[in-house]
Amino acid sequence: MPRVHDTQLACWGRHPVEAVRALRPEKWGDLARAVTDPDLPTVLARGLGRSYGDAALNRDAGLVLTERLGRVLSFDPDTGRLRAEAGCSLGELIDRFLPRGFFPPVVPGTRFVTLGGAVAGDVHGKNHHAAGSFASYVHRIELLDAQGQPRWVSREDDPDAFHATTGGMGLTGVIRQVELDLAPVPSAWIDQHTERARNLDHALELFESTFDAFTYSVAWIDCLSGGDKLGRSVLLGGEHAQPDQLAAKHRARPHEAPRERSRSVPIDFPSFALNSMSVRAFNAAYYARAKPGRTVIDQRRFFHPLDGVLHWNRIYGKPGFQQYQTVLPFDADGNRKGATAALREILTRLAKSQRASFLAVLKRFGDEGEGLLSFPKPGWTLTLDLPQRDGLDKLLRELDAITIDAGGRRYLAKDASLTREDFERMEGERLETFKAVRTRLDPGGRFSSSLARRLGLVP
Numbered sequence: 001m002p003r004v005h006d007t008q009l010a011c012w013g014r015h016p017v018e019a020v021r022a023l024r025p026e027k028w029g030d031l032a033r034a035v036t037d038p039d040l041p042t043v044l045a046r047g048l049g050r051s052y053g054d055a056a057l058n059r060d061a062g063l064v065l066t067e068r069l070g071r072v073l074s075f076d077p078d079t080g081r082l083r084a085e086a087g088c089s090l091g092e093l094i095d096r097f098l099p100r101g102f103f104p105p106v107v108p109g110t111r112f113v114t115l116g117g118a119v120a121g122d123v124h125g126k127n128h129h130a131a132g133s134f135a136s137y138v139h140r141i142e143l144l145d146a147q148g149q150p151r152w153v154s155r156e157d158d159p160d161a162f163h164a165t166t167g168g169m170g171l172t173g174v175i176r177q178v179e180l181d182l183a184p185v186p187s188a189w190i191d192q193h194t195e196r197a198r199n200l201d202h203a204l205e206l207f208e209s210t211f212d213a214f215t216y217s218v219a220w221i222d223c224l225s226g227g228d229k230l231g232r233s234v235l236l237g238g239e240h241a242q243p244d245q246l247a248a249k250h251r252a253r254p255h256e257a258p259r260e261r262s263r264s265v266p267i268d269f270p271s272f273a274l275n276s277m278s279v280r281a282f283n284a285a286y287y288a289r290a291k292p293g294r295t296v297i298d299q300r301r302f303f304h305p306l307d308g309v310l311h312w313n314r315i316y317g318k319p320g321f322q323q324y325q326t327v328l329p330f331d332a333d334g335n336r337k338g339a340t341a342a343l344r345e346i347l348t349r350l351a352k353s354q355r356a357s358f359l360a361v362l363k364r365f366g367d368e369g370e371g372l373l374s375f376p377k378p379g380w381t382l383t384l385d386l387p388q389r390d391g392l393d394k395l396l397r398e399l400d401a402i403t404i405d406a407g408g409r410r411y412l413a414k415d416a417s418l419t420r421e422d423f424e425r426m427e428g429e430r431l432e433t434f435k436a437v438r439t440r441l442d443p444g445g446r447f448s449s450s451l452a453r454r455l456g457l458v459p
């Protein structure tokens, strides 16, 4: 039986911090024993804790840490099909399979994410408008039920169980293995296009005229600029570079990129260090340094620039921060007017609040996936990092009201503040469908989380 450690844990936002009963199984037998341990009132799987709020916390109950169960079990180089334990990280897959010409078809903004976390969050990347979310590339999921019994689920044999598990935030069972397709890529490099936008109108115009056509696209917005500079941003577009686009010294081995050493934030910054002056200076420097044009950079710098600074969440000090991610949907006929008005309202509210937020991220989402609780749907998605200070929850309530009016919703993998009532307004009917499938899969309510109890996802 794996030992239970009573400890305090948080996720990436470092808020909230909760008492949990953690277990770290190293064998499949121990994983099943952890799931069924009678001393634990409920259990939840946790990957690398890169969700921001309380999705990977289970206050005063069992938290099964999966990172020691991360073996790659099979790979077919003809098709790219891979089977691995859920604790395997996307970073490990990149290190191992990129030299062989394969890359995960969807990568979020950090490589420190497990397969289990990627499935349970149905994560998206800079290519969502072109490629959809992570679950689109998953064939089968092996799920442990409340009795610790494994069962493979797929779209074909139990679509409800499959779609409740992708994006289901760990509430349908513990994922033990995932089978998915990696994508062949021509190199380990990205052909990156950079453009500066004077304000929001200019940024949205650039998305429509140019950046929507890239496989990968994203805009970094300076949230402290208001007035006629509201929405001032840097847009990045990217394509996998062809070998003949690389510097001569890299052409012979196009799938090998230089390894950079990560730096680290060694201490918690005092909370006063991050004020609107320091963030304003950072944002202005970022905008000024972004040179419009085209350049070939290695995939790490394009996909995971923040991973180059380990523990960057310490710059928010001990109180931590909340990441707020919302999607503001386009009309059914693709009209962007309502979504754009809501986006402008949120940015105006934020600029007025003068709450120091580093660059916010704006992206266009493509089609909605099949996950019963998956986050993306066609529209603008905006992500903000906000220090945990007095009055933050009031501001987030206001942003939630704008999101609800626009027919949008929040990303559960980032959430620490949504109220149950607002969540129900955002999710509508599909919430009942999810709950019904969840109850069928886990009638005794063995799987739970702090987020699930806060939002009424579990009885």
Ligand SMILES: Cc1cc2nc3c(=O)[nH]c(=O)nc-3n(C[C@H](O)[C@H](O)[C@H](O)COP(=O)(O)OP(=O)(O)OC[C@H]3O[C@@H](n4cnc5c(N)ncnc54)[C@H](O)[C@@H]3O)c2cc1C
Pocket (backbone or CB within 6 Å): 011, 012, 044, 045, 046, 047, 048, 049, 050, 051, 052, 055, 056, 066, 086, 087, 107, 108, 109, 110, 112, 113, 114, 115, 116, 117, 118, 120, 121, 122, 123, 124, 125, 126, 168, 169, 170, 171, 173, 174, 175, 176, 306, 413, 414, 449
């Ligand atoms: C810097 C940074 C950038 C990010 N960028 C993006 C982005 O661009 N797009 C995006 O979509 N997300 C993004 N994220 C969020 C992150 O991708 C998700 O929160 C992801 O789920 C984290 O994976 P994890 O392994 O750390 O899971 P955890 O945070 O540990 O857990 C997340 C959820 O998955 C469940 N879970 C984990 N493992 C299992 C398992 N084996 N079985 C069942 N359930 C499980 C947990 O119960 C929990 O509900 C980012 C996070 C960071 C820190």
